[in-house]
Amino acid sequence: MSAPRTIPADVLTSISANSRWQRFPLIFGVVGVVCLAAAFGLSASTVERFHFSYLVAYMYGLSLALGALFFVIVQFLTKAGWSVVVRRVAENMMGTLPLFAILFVPVAIGLHHTHHHWWHLVPGKDPILDAKAPYLNPTFFFARAILYLVIWTLLSQAFLRRSVAQDQSGNPEETRRQQWMAPPALGLYALTVTFAAVDWMKSLDPHWFSTIWGVYYFAGSVVALFAMLSLLVLWLQRDGFIRKIVNQEHYHDLGKLLFGFVIFWSYIAFSQYFLIWYANLPEETIWYAHRSHGGWESMGLMLVIGHFAIPFFFLLPRAMKRNPVTLAAGAGWLLWVHYLDLYYLIMPVHSTGGPQPSIVDLLTLFGVVACFLAAFAFLAKRSALVPVKDPRLAESLAFENL
């Protein structure tokens, strides 16, 4: 039996007029704004709390879009064939990056709360902060933030625009152009993501430093990407779209990559923890010391189990990755523990005594994710759900794991 080499006529490759996906941009947009407004309203007396919760949620939503940008770049870098049928979903995830420039505004407003250690620097008081002042100061911070957001917007739109244009023209030059852009794009991506992670998360503990920090955020983002991509593909299929053409062969590959990056995240997280623990230098262990009492230590242990051990054994068997139900379960679980991972990185700066989960956390998370889904649905209904004239579409349709 041989898989089709063209998309069968009965496969829906774009959002139909009567689908609920037509209303998703509005529904999720309203939900997102209401959740964020409610979170802000509920924390009116402790606005600092809102800004910390929002920062976690923002970094979470951003990781989905940045992970997708990485995925798309790498597909062109490696001239991948298998992934064409799922690439548009990732491209639409990546296409939400301009939204994160807007969603950055609350982060920017709250910086004097979240990053207060160095935001109002009094020279002469803290020699370490004085030494970092040329980098950690509001002006340069904003200049960099704008640079990152502009670069991500330009990169994502450059790839998305060409891919969508090819749906009409079928011009293979669009693919060649994207292949040409991919290597320098990856370099820009690596540097911007690293320094954004340093600026927005590491500098919350401004005395502390770790050279692997950028890779850590990147690793978590890619886990989140493969989890979210799998879920969105399965969701679209459940609602009747892109059925058959995305099949268990593609689930299997998404599952393998998800599994692989779970291990990569664990490797990076272990490298950071282990080297700091072993050398036992106070200036470095302080970061883990803040995270080893009052309940944070349980959360750290939970990450070891929940972000490594459970998904490792769960996703290891071949059948788990090829079955949409188990793949979705693994992906959903990882999306949740990825949130806890970011919570563990950011929140102890605020809740120094121990985790203080709050409805504000959930509302900001729902708010940012709903905004992300609104933008995703908006992009999804603007163009086909698969790159219908991609030159490697036939290869992707016929793809089989051997």
Place this chain on the structure above:
Amino acid sequence: MVAQAHPEPLDRRVPLVDPPATIQQITESVAAPMEWKAPLGWWLFLAGSLSCLGIWLGSVGYLFWTGTGVWGVNNPVGWGFDIVNFVWWVGIGHAGTLISAVLFLFRQKWRTSINRFSEAMTLFAVVCALSFPTIHIGRAWLLYWVMPIPNQMAVWPNFRSPLLWDVFAVSVYGSVSALFWFVGLIPDLATMRDRATKKWQQLFYGVLALGWRSSHRHWQHYEVAYLLLAGLATPLVLSVHSVVSFDFAVSQIPGWHTTIFPPYFVAGAIFSGFGMVMTLMIIARSIFKLEHLVTRHHIENMAKVTLLTGSLVGYAYAMEFFVAWYSGNPYERFTFINRMFGPYWWAYWSMIFCNVVVPQALWFQSVRRNLGVLFVISILVNVGMWFERYVIVLTLARDTLPSSWGSYSPTIFDFSTYLGTFGIFFTFFTLFVRFLPMVAIAEVKAVLPEANPHHDDGHHAAHGGH
């Protein structure tokens, strides 16, 4: 054969090997070096390698007789050439495992033309690497003490020492790589057995082929074993050099203790390994007339991996440097300034030049397709990676206490031992190219267009290709 004038097609994959490669011709061209009467050049190369091996034996013999004082190591630079060379050789091995295991899992079928060769390189490099810790312990005849062998004195090795983890990491890596290599060899050894005309060949290949008959059942078991070994070897690609990086990174020495060391060392290892594969392959494919199996595409792909891993190494240098400044820690900052402008500035800038500046040429396709330039770059990559380890180790010369500063200069025995390991490496290699198939015959046949059983519409899209 020739570089394509027009861009490669997007809707199909170009064949991985060039004409005249056919199922019969592949066997013929790979078997030829084993069935020729050895040419004079081979004997000369073997003689040269054995001479280097003799230098190694002489150096090590003198070392054992006299003691580690014959080396340049001192206080504070307690580690010198021996650890530099150890890390360098282990790193070179990594490309082989990456090609054989990681690229297998990523379905990069172009690997089939180069995996055998690079895995052989891995094994020989690991042998060279292991020689250094063995002789560094001073009393090599007590080497078995590194193993946790029960004894009446209840003395155990220090399990908290990364040097001990090295013993396990590298020996597991060596064993799995050897096993993987051998499993891949079995079908080809059977081919050689069946072609053998001399008694010793029949015996040699016959015993090693383990009774392989190419039955359907054999191939099924083979494929499963190969996949499992690839899965097991993949974490080893990362773990070995991560553990090697722990030798430095678990310490408290500025410039050594930094959290990016594990992935940074792995990237550097793959970088240097691909450099070495290119150095050897560019020569070997020409001498043994394998240009149609190891095509310019293969070389170009290797150049791309070299560019990628070189960029990762450059990223790590940048992060180390930035965070040394960002830390605000005067010792961290001093270490990096000292590397650039201190007494070993020449080593630092050699490293930057070879590892960061030179690979930038690989952005250009004309460079990636120019074998001469590529050959020079591949050698510079390994020069650079040697200097990288030298720079890291020489951080010891100036620690946080200026009164204990010192310097390091290698002796003639440091150099001769290092040169001698090339003797070990090339002696093995010379024998390898003469007595074992240096391209995986069965695997390359499997990526020929005619090996694809899908007769749908003449495309061979799903079956790999460049």
